[in-house]
Amino acid sequence: MDKDVLRQVRKLKALxxxxxxxxxxxxxxxxxxETEESGIDIxxxxxxxxxxxxxxxxxxxxREIDIIQLKLLAEEDKELDEFTLEEGLPxxxxxxxxxxxxxxxxxx
Numbered sequence: 804m805d806k807d808v809l810r811q812v813r814k815l816k817a818l819x820x821x822x823x824x825x826x827x828x829x830x831x832x833x834x835x836x837e838t839e840e841s842g843i844d845i846x847x848x849x850x851x852x853x854x855x856x857x858x859x860x861x862x863x864x865x866r867e868i869d870i871i872q873l874k875l876l877a878e879e880d881k882e883l884d885e886f887t888l889e890e891g892l893p894x895x896x897x898x899x900x901x902x903x904x905x906x907x908x909x910x911x
Contacts, residue, residue, distance in 0.1 A: 808832070808843060811863055813910055815845070821856060824849040827909035829871065834906070842867035846907045850874050873907075876900045 815826055830844035831837040843864060849872060852860075861868045880900035887894055895901075 805832075805837065808864075809910070812843075812845060815847075815860060815863065816910070818856065818859065821849065821852070825909055827907045829903050829907045830869075833908045840866075842869060844869045844871065846871045846873055846903060848873045871903060873900075873903070876903065 812826060812828070816824075825848040827833075827846045827848075828844060829846050831841045832843060837843075843866060845860070845868060847870060851874075852870070852872060857870055860870055877900055880898050883898065884894055
């Protein structure tokens with residue numbers, strides 16, 4: 804993993820005004836297949852970030868950044884699972900939330 808990117812993401816754990824949260828990688832950085840052109844998929848286990856906080860995070864990097872707010876994704880996944888069960892359909896074990904949870908690499 805690119806040590807500069809790892810260092811930058813570790814610094815995000817000390818963003819002001821956010822409180823306690825976990826942060827990690829998913830996508831190519833989690834799989835160890837990233838290239839110099841890869842975007843960075845950052846997972847944050849938090850309820851909600853403001854637009855200002857999202858922009859502050861994006862401003863720390865010189866490449867495309869996707870910020871995944873895990874708790875929001877979990878809520879959506881739960882609602883979809885409930886709907887699926889009500890309709891008598893099998894659960895989607897490969898939803899975005901479930902896939903990210905299997906793949907995420909948390910930073911200590």
